[in-house]
Amino acid sequence: MLNTARAIVFAGMLAALSAPADAxxxxxxxxxxxxxxxxxxxxxxxxxxxxxxxxxxxxxxxxxxxxxxxxxxxxxxxxxxxxxxxxxxxxxxxxxxxxxxxxxxxxxxxxxxxxxxxxxxxxDGQGFMVMRNPAVTSALELDRAKVCVEKGTTSQLNLADYFRSNSMTFEEHAFPSAAEALAAFQSGQCNVLTRDQSALFAERLKLPNPNETVILPDIISKEPxxxxxxxxxxxxxxxxxxxxxxxxxxxxxxxxxxxxxxxxxxxxxxxxxxxxxxxxxxxxxxxxxxxxxxxxxxxxxxxxxxxxxxxxxxxxxxxxxxxxxxxxxxxxxxxxxx
Structure with a gap:
């Protein structure tokens, strides 16, 4: 009886091994x-x-x-x-x-x-885009800024980390999409837009007057x-x-x-x-x-x-x-x- 059971189990194993794998x-x-x-x-x-x-x-x-x-x-x-x-x-x-x-x-x-x-x-790495006037040259000058960011992204998390680690405060304006965040920045609802730096170069081109903005040199994160x-x-x-x-x-x-x-x-x-x-x-x-x-x-x-x-x-x-x-x-x- 035991040998028969073992034979059945062994046969099942062989069948499983010989069966075609999931495509x-x-x-x-x-x-x-x-x-x-x-x-x-x-x-x-x-x-x-x-x-x-x-x-x-x-x-x-x-x-x-x-x-x-x-x-x-x-x-x-x-x-x-x-x-x-x-x-x-x-x-x-x-x-x-x-x-x-x-x-x-x-x-x-x-x-x-x-x-x-x-x-x-x-x-890549996360950066900041600001309006050229008033002149800002460093992210360390953004204390108390109003920042537009896309919800559910690493950018939102990195933003909070950066301001906290540099003892600065900010007002977050989070939006469901990148397009809405850019529109809010353009309308003046916030004076800073944060995204991966490569994306900032791309978003900048969508603005009516790209030359009125500056992408700051600061990189605040690793974004592979x-x-x-x-x-x-x-x-x-x-x-x-x-x-x-x-x-x-x-x-x-x-x-x-x-x-x-x-x-x-x-x-x-x-x-x-x-x-x-x-x-x-x-x-x-x-x-x-x-x-x-x-x-x-x-x-x-x-x-x-x-x-x-x-x-x-x-x-x-x-x-x-x-x-x-x-x-x-x-x-x-x-x-x-x-």
Whole structure:
């Protein structure tokens, strides 16, 4: 009797081991034929939609790179605009496969919300924008200021920490959306607007007279921004993470959208591994071996994406600073594809 019971249990274990695993997000995206990517509702340089319905921006291009790596087609992305309040819920509920929406990586968001940040695509920090008159040159001069901030963001928490740690007081005006916070700043309801500094550069362009404002040089926090996945699909998280790394590695290796077709003829081992000619990295991810090259063809390498959307020649004009490669004075560093 005991042996029979053991045999039944053993048979059940074998059946479980041989059963097909849950298809997961990758298979869902392949079957659907499009990537559902959550982005912001409209932030210059990061994600914005034209009157013709075309999306562009730094975060948008990352979505296109992921679509390129998986589906070999940058156009196979459905962009889902999400507010700060709804972004993480939409990801957890499966309304989007990936969140690429200027979101700060924090412990609470990973451990508390059951999410996984797939690296850092933009090293940012919170700052302040003020009206040029009266002249203010430092955030330490903002005692008793009226500050506009978006609800439910790390900016709201950092704001309170900064004023408390510097023994200053302030009057908080918190709004459900970034657009409402900007409108309140513009109308004079508050005399300071606080957000990630990159977002301040973008919001400034929406004002009728951008030159009447100043973005202070003070950075009061670390804001590592990056793509987010659900924590219950490690295989999908790994793919998104390595697309991020591939874009950085491509810049370091000199691989760009302009020369991608010439890469397969290279005799350099690291370039050949990147192109999928050696190493078989695609099989490990469940993708074609040329997945990384497809990602670059879809959106360009990291430098191309940055300069096109945020760099000094773009409307925002933000120097790369910390977002420069590690061997060029920045802290951008990616593990090798091998």
């Amino acid at each position: 997961g997000t990758l298979e869902t995206v392949k079957q659907r034929g499009t990537l559902q990517c959550g982005v912001s509702e409209g932030l210059f340089g990061f994600s914005e939609r034209s009157a013709q319905g075309e999306w562009s921006g730094f975060d948008v291009d990352f979505c296109r790179a992921v679509a390129g790596a998986i589906l070999s087609d940058r156009a196979k992305v459905t962009f889902v605009p999400l507010s700060a309040a709804e972004r993480f819920g939409a990801l957890r509920d499966g309304r989007v496969d990936l969140l690429s929406r200027n979101s700060t990586w924090t412990l609470e968001r990973e451990a508390g919300l059951g999410l996984a940040f797939a690296g850092i695509t933009y090293h 921004l990056g793509p987010v996945t659900r924590a219950d699909d490690f295989a999908w998280f790994t793919i998104v993470k390595w697309v991020n790394f591939a874009l950085v590695n491509a810049e370091e290796l000199g691989i760009s959208s302009a020369n991608a077709d010439e890469v397969p003829s290279s005799n350099k081992p690291d370039v050949r591994r990147f192109a999928g000619l050696e190493g078989g990295s695609g099989k490990m991810l469940g993708l074609e071996d040329a997945w990384a090259l497809h990602a670059v063809r879809a959106a360009g390498n990291y430098a191309e994406i940055y300069e096109r959307n945020l760099g000094v020649e773009s409307r925002l004009g933000i120097p790369r600073g910390l977002n420069q490669l590690w061997n060029m004075g920045g802290i951008l560093y990616a593990p090798p594809i091998r």
